[in-house]
Amino acid sequence: MYNFEYQNPVKIIFGKGEIQKVGENIPAGSKILLTYGGGSIFKNGVYEQVKAAIKGFEVVEFGGIEPNPHYETLMKAVEVVKQENITFLLSVGGGSVLDGTKFIAAATCFQKGDPWLILSMKAPVVEAIPIGAVLTLPATGSEMNGNSVVTRVETTEKLSFASQKVMPLFSILDPEVIFSLPEKQVANGIVDAFVHVIEQYLTFPVNSPIQDRFAESILMTLVEEGPKVLANRTDYEAAANFMWSATMALNGLIGVGVPQDWTSHMIGHELTAYHGIDHARTLAIVLPGVMHIKRELKKDKLLQLGERVWGINDGNAEERIDMTIQKTIDFFESVGLPTKLPDYGVSTDTIDKICDRFKKRRFKIGEKADIGPDAIRLILEDRL
Numbered sequence: 217m218y219n220f221e222y223q224n225p226v227k228i229i230f231g232k233g234e235i236q237k238v239g240e241n242i243p244a245g246s247k248i249l250l251t252y253g254g255g256s257i258f259k260n261g262v263y264e265q266v267k268a269a270i271k272g273f274e275v276v277e278f279g280g281i282e283p284n285p286h287y288e289t290l291m292k293a294v295e296v297v298k299q300e301n302i303t304f305l306l307s308v309g310g311g312s313v314l315d316g317t318k319f320i321a322a323a324t325c326f327q328k329g330d331p332w333l334i335l336s337m338k339a340p341v342v343e344a345i346p347i348g349a350v351l352t353l354p355a356t357g358s359e360m361n362g363n364s365v366v367t368r369v370e371t372t373e374k375l376s377f378a379s380q381k382v383m384p385l386f387s388i389l390d391p392e393v394i395f396s397l398p399e400k401q402v403a404n405g406i407v408d409a410f411v412h413v414i415e416q417y418l419t420f421p422v423n424s425p426i427q428d429r430f431a432e433s434i435l436m437t438l439v440e441e442g443p444k445v446l447a448n449r450t451d452y453e454a455a456a457n458f459m460w461s462a463t464m465a466l467n468g469l470i471g472v473g474v475p476q477d478w479t480s481h482m483i484g485h486e487l488t489a490y491h492g493i494d495h496a497r498t499l500a501i502v503l504p505g506v507m508h509i510k511r512e513l514k515k516d517k518l519l520q521l522g523e524r525v526w527g528i529n530d531g532n533a534e535e536r537i538d539m540t541i542q543k544t545i546d547f548f549e550s551v552g553l554p555t556k557l558p559d560y561g562v563s564t565d566t567i568d569k570i571c572d573r574f575k576k577r578r579f580k581i582g583e584k585a586d587i588g589p590d591a592i593r594l595i596l597e598d599r600l
């Protein structure tokens with residue numbers, strides 16, 4: 217196992233009816249900017265619950281943060297924060313609203329020029345407005361991490377940054393928010409969380425049985441509980457287990473002390489940037505290609521995944537790896553996510569554009585930093 221430091225200061229408030237605790241967790245005297253998305257919170261009662269819980273505070277609202285939040289929209293919110301002297305940001309929504317809110321928090325305090333530099337040049341975030349979150353969609357893990365992914369429409373770029381400074385002070389996770397989620401968003405959440413675990417697990421062994429078994433338990437729980445949520449949206453127990461799985465998948469814990477490979481995410485972000493494909497769907501496309509093209513490097517962990525999660529014990533190593541990849545594809549398709557590029561109308565033109573982009577960036581991805589434009593082409597061509 218590698219050396220590591222781990223600190224996660226986010227307070228999780230979990231369970232039915234817990235949204236009422238939002239006010240008591242916000243510092244007294246704060247002036248709040250309540251951020252939200254396209255309006256789902258007005259239809260499922262979350263907005264009323266939040267408003268009732270923050271009655272004593274001065275509140276300004278900022279809505280319209282899109283899925284894959286836009287830099288252009290977020291910069292408008294930064295103006296509001298400055299003009300209104302906002303001291304606390306309350307994100308009420310899914311990963312996009314929360315990621316957007318994290319960028320607003322950092323961009324408002326950024327002193328070294330255009331805040332886009334936080335994303336494009338990884339300019340350090342030295343200060344940020346404090347954030348609280350009421351999560352309405354289990355998927356990204358954003359509620360318990362310091363990551364944020366932002367899209368710039370003008371340049372068709374989707375980039376991320378990470379900072380401890382934008383980790384929420386608290387996140388409220390009431391599984392009942394899942395009751396109003398459309399099937400597509402539940403399926404997306406299951407696959408996004410599944411792939412978050414895979415990207416911290418499917419590398420090479422470093423003798424880290426705790427991380428491996430934590431990771432496998434999250435994968436198995438998603439495989440068991442995800443379909444229950446899809447079949448019955450008001451199954452509270454399944455919703456609760458699904459929600460906690462998604463948080464645990466990307467709160468940093470399973471990734472400490474082990475190699476990581478974020479290739480599927482890095483390539484997937486480009487598919488969203490060019491084609492607007494939902495984040496999780498890009499992962500359902502790319503991951504099987506990564507598993508296939510990097511099967512030699514990932515051999516030991518692919519076999520372990522096959523045996524421990526998919527129960528594959530028969531056949532030689534190559535056959536078992538093939539079955540492991542196929543089982544993963546079958547799972548994504550069983551929850552409703554197609555896994556090939558043509559299913560989304562994507563052709564070889566896009567593969568060329570993505571490879572060009574990685575050529576210009578001049579860095580390689582993967583746990584051994586050996587995936588450059590040529591390997592990316594092979595991965596994407598595998599998905600045609």
Ligand code: NZQ
Pocket residue numbers: 252253254255256257260281282283284285309310311312313315352353354355356357358361363364365393394396397398401404405408466481495
């Ligand atoms: O905008 P509203 O009206 O709220 O509707 C949203 C949106 O249309 C809707 N929704 C959310 N909660 C709902 C609901 N509808 C009914 N009932 C509810 N309870 O769902 C739609 C999608 O929401 P979005 O926030 O975009 O989804 P998600 O949580 O999957 O977030 C995706 C974004 O997170 C980024 C992705 O790249 C993408 O931009 N990621 C962030 C990560 C992180 N911060 O660590 C890691 C991930 O890998 C991911 O990259």
Ligand code: ZN
Pocket residue numbers: 356408412481495
């Ligand atoms: Zn993701």
